[in-house]
Amino acid sequence: MNDFKNIKSLTLDELKTWLKSVGEKPFRAEQVQNWLFCNQVQSVEEMVNISPSLQAKLSEAFQIHSFKEISRDESVDGTIKWLFQTHDNHYIETVMIPKSKRFSVCVSTQIGCAMKCTFCRTAKMGFIRNLEAGEILEEIIRVNWYLKEAKILNNEGNQAEVTNIIFMGMGEPLNNLENVHRTCCTLHNQKLFNMGRKRMTISTSGIVPKIKELVDRNTPCCLAVSLNSTSNEQRSAVMPVNRIWPIEALLEATDEYTRRTDNHVTFEFVLIKGLTCTKEAAKELIRICAPRRCKVNAIALNDGDDPNLQAPSAEEIDRFLEIVRAADVQITMRNPRGRDILAACGQLAYKQGTVESC
Numbered sequence: 001m002n003d004f005k006n007i008k009s010l011t012l013d014e015l016k017t018w019l020k021s022v023g024e025k026p027f028r029a030e031q032v033q034n035w036l037f038c039n040q041v042q043s044v045e046e047m048v049n050i051s052p053s054l055q056a057k058l059s060e061a062f063q064i065h066s067f068k069e070i071s072r073d074e075s076v077d078g079t080i081k082w083l084f085q086t087h088d089n090h091y092i093e094t095v096m097i098p099k100s101k102r103f104s105v106c107v108s109t110q111i112g113c114a115m116k117c118t119f120c121r122t123a124k125m126g127f128i129r130n131l132e133a134g135e136i137l138e139e140i141i142r143v144n145w146y147l148k149e150a151k152i153l154n155n156e157g158n159q160a161e162v163t164n165i166i167f168m169g170m171g172e173p174l175n176n177l178e179n180v181h182r183t184c185c186t187l188h189n190q191k192l193f194n195m196g197r198k199r200m201t202i203s204t205s206g207i208v209p210k211i212k213e214l215v216d217r218n219t220p221c222c223l224a225v226s227l228n229s230t231s232n233e234q235r236s237a238v239m240p241v242n243r244i245w246p247i248e249a250l251l252e253a254t255d256e257y258t259r260r261t262d263n264h265v266t267f268e269f270v271l272i273k274g275l276t277c278t279k280e281a282a283k284e285l286i287r288i289c290a291p292r293r294c295k296v297n298a299i300a301l302n303d304g305d306d307p308n309l310q311a312p313s314a315e316e317i318d319r320f321l322e323i324v325r326a327a328d329v330q331i332t333m334r335n336p337r338g339r340d341i342l343a344a345c346g347q348l349a350y351k352q353g354t355v356e357s358c
């Protein structure tokens with residue numbers, strides 16, 4: 001379907017331009033976006049204050065939704081992973097992680113990924129294409145549909161809704177910055193999702209020029225960076241991006257981000273047995289983090305396909321955390337969620353040609 005047009009990808013101005021081009025009043029754009037993003041309707045017919053003739057024009061020109069739900073897997077810890085088929089027959093995964101008051105959604109931003117991180121299953125798919133803003137927004141809307149259909153309540157006893165977005169699913173978000181920026185702006189818009197800047201986090205493997213572009217664009221979001229190793233040699237071995245932008249260049253970019261946005265950066269750090277979960281690595285992490293306004297979010301490696309990389313033992317993790325905390329570096333150990341349904345960090349991937357997660 002080459003003429004596929006996702007209406008949720010359009011900005012308000014683009015929608016106004018289209019309305020004028022089909023002889024309609026531009027103010028209808030606000031109404032249409034209200035139905036799409038506030039009411040999160042499932043069909044054009046539900047837009048009851050829109051005339052039948054405009055409804056027909058909208059249906060002819062656009063698709064309101066672009067995904068087909070292929071499967072939904074629920075973990076014993078409440079994490080849910082969706083597999084969606086896109087309009088051009090590719091597959092992406094979206095994960096919802098419920099935790100007390102929060103309903104966080106980890107969204108995919110690309111189909112596959114080009115970054116080739118060795119610990120990541122998505123990397124094995126290679127890069128297929130970027131997701132449009134409308135597709136990323138649909139991931140979130142579909143989770144809201146589920147929460148509503150399942151009558152899931154939040155802590156206050158009200159209908160639960162997605163509260164936080166993490167751009168950490170399949171793909172490198174900064175390689176799709178235009179669409180990720182549009183998505184964040186729509187989510188941040190007070191008249192639409194009204195989601196605060198602090199509730200959206202873009203996680204990057206470390207594409208230095210794009211971190212600077214993110215600051216220039218003033219994209220409403222927080223920044224997390226997958227640091228994962230403190231030595232260039234080790235980082236380059238697991239994250240080829242480091243061969244282009246080594247740790248020093250990355251830290252220069254994150255320092256600039258902190259200076260210009262007045263926000264701290266979160267460093268994601270995967271603990272790998274004998275590699276990044278050692279006494280030496282802990283000391284190096286302190287050298288990097290102690291002088292900076294940052295937080296470290298550590299997670300133990302998921303045992304994956306690579307027999308050369310293993311998760312550390314609980315004792316090794318405790319030793320590592322103890323050293324880092326003794327230096328007053330803020331470090332939290334993230335509990336892996338959804339491991340049993342392959343929804344944890346680095347586990348998202350889809351085998352093209354089947355409908356099974358690998």
Ligand code: SF4
Binds near residue numbers: 117122123171346
């Ligand atoms: S970890 Fe992220 S950036 Fe690296 S290959 Fe996987 S999806 Fe891409």
